[in-house]
Amino acid sequence: MISHLSDQTYLDYAATTPLDPRVLEVMKPFFNEKFGNPSSVHRWGQQAEAAVENARDLLANFLNCSPTEIVFTSCGSESDNLALRGAAFAARQIRNANHILINPVEHHAVSFTAEQLAHVFGFELEYLPVNKHGQVTPESVRERLREDTAFVSVMYANNEIGSINPTQDIGLACKEKEIPFHTDAVQAAAHIEIDTKELNVDLMSLGAHKLYGPKGIGVLYVKQGTPLLSMQTGGGQENNLRAGTSNVAFIVGQAEAFRLAKIEQQENHDRLIPMRNEIISNVLKIIPDVQLTGHPEIRLPNHASFIFKGVDGNELLMMLDIAGFACSSGSACKTGNPEPSEVLNALGFSKEWGLGSLRVTIGKYTSEEDINRFLKILPKLISENRAMGKNK
Numbered sequence: 230m231i232s233h234l235s236d237q238t239y240l241d242y243a244a245t246t247p248l249d250p251r252v253l254e255v256m257k258p259f260f261n262e263k264f265g266n267p268s269s270v271h272r273w274g275q276q277a278e279a280a281v282e283n284a285r286d287l288l289a290n291f292l293n294c295s296p297t298e299i300v301f302t303s304c305g306s307e308s309d310n311l312a313l314r315g316a317a318f319a320a321r322q323i324r325n326a327n328h329i330l331i332n333p334v335e336h337h338a339v340s341f342t343a344e345q346l347a348h349v350f351g352f353e354l355e356y357l358p359v360n361k362h363g364q365v366t367p368e369s370v371r372e373r374l375r376e377d378t379a380f381v382s383v384m385y386a387n388n389e390i391g392s393i394n395p396t397q398d399i400g401l402a403c404k405e406k407e408i409p410f411h412t413d414a415v416q417a418a419a420h421i422e423i424d425t426k427e428l429n430v431d432l433m434s435l436g437a438h439k440l441y442g443p444k445g446i447g448v449l450y451v452k453q454g455t456p457l458l459s460m461q462t463g464g465g466q467e468n469n470l471r472a473g474t475s476n477v478a479f480i481v482g483q484a485e486a487f488r489l490a491k492i493e494q495q496e497n498h499d500r501l502i503p504m505r506n507e508i509i510s511n512v513l514k515i516i517p518d519v520q521l522t523g524h525p526e527i528r529l530p531n532h533a534s535f536i537f538k539g540v541d542g543n544e545l546l547m548m549l550d551i552a553g554f555a556c557s558s559g560s561a562c563k564t565g566n567p568e569p570s571e572v573l574n575a576l577g578f579s580k581e582w583g584l585g586s587l588r589v590t591i592g593k594y595t596s597e598e599d600i601n602r603f604l605k606i607l608p609k610l611i612s613e614n615r616a617m618g619k620n621k
């Protein structure tokens with residue numbers, strides 16, 4: 230099975246997913262016989278251009294938007310970067326707007342870009358409040374919107390703690406004041422149907438590798454008329470918003486990954502939700518001193534995340550790896566001086582809890598037996614980990 234390295238079990242689908250073999254199949258011809266540059270006039274070019282435009286039409290259809298509103302990028306991170314910088318500089322140039330309003334618990338592709346806009350380029354950065362599940366309310370956005378707000382950015386679903394934001398209503402609050410609204414939907418798109426008209430978004434980031442597509446390809450949805458300065462200049466590709474010869478094979482693969490995700494969404498949910506619930510309820514029941522992070526119900530269907538008091542999260546990941554399970558934690562591994570992730574800090578958890586984070590994310594190749602074996606071994610590893618900490 231794809232997701233197994235011999236006897237290893239992959240439970241880290243929020244980090245990335247294996248490429249669906251059907252996606253690989255549609256990509257293959259564009260690495261050899263259909264190698265043309267879509268910008269060329271001759272038939273090799275025409276063939277490649279047709280493939281790119283067909284992929285664009287497919288995506289536009291899924292997102293309920295016009296093909297001209299789709300910008301292909303190199304990844305979800307690039308989409309976030311283009312959205313934030315492009316919107317910030319355009320808003321400054323056109324209407325002298327200097328205020329940026331963002332969710333404090335974003336992916337680094339958003340949070341670090343916003344921080345750079347503040348520290349290097351002098352934008353005034355304001356963070357929205359979040360509730361204990363890491364969610365933003367439309368009311369708090371409404372209260373803080375100003376005439377000189379350049380843009381608002383709030384992710385659709387949180388990669389680390391799984392919570393889903395009321396994106397449609399946040400979008401509406403921005404729309405009422407005609408302030409551009411960006412959402413990072415890279416994680417959400419794998420599980421939630423996305424209709425750009427219903428969501429009231431002006432800018433939306435997507436990527437392929439969280440939904441069984443290839444790594445290194447993404448989309449930025451740019452609603453018609455949204456002021457945006459290009460960040461990569463050169464050829465006129467992607468509506469003059471992102472120069473560079475199109476990555477044809479990956480663009481084609483991405484569209485196929487989205488097509489399959491949409492068709493198989495319900496079937497995947499029906500399988501994943503009971504398994505996800507089993508993980509959450511068992512861990513909370515069996516292991517002492519544990520808390521679920523993120524919203525208990527309004528969360529991604531494949532996502533379970535916890536913090537354990539007095540546990541070294543990085544060490545736990547290594548113990549799990551040796552035991553045959555690939556999971557992830559919130560905090561990046563910093564040897565010497567480990568810190569809880571920004572997300573857990575923003576939610577107000579103490580270091581004693583925040584350092585013991587664990588994220589278990591399942592996907593279409595996860596089986597019931599995988600979960601059973603995982604739940605059997607986890608309590609043992611947690612008590613070993615806690616005992617090790619006491620002996621240090």
Ligand SMILES: *Cc1c(COP(=O)(O)O)cnc(C)c1O
Nearest residue numbers: 304305306336388413415416436
């Ligand atoms: C994975 C992820 C990204 C980054 O996407 P890449 O394609 O890996 O650059 C951005 N935002 C969220 C929420 C993600 O989960």
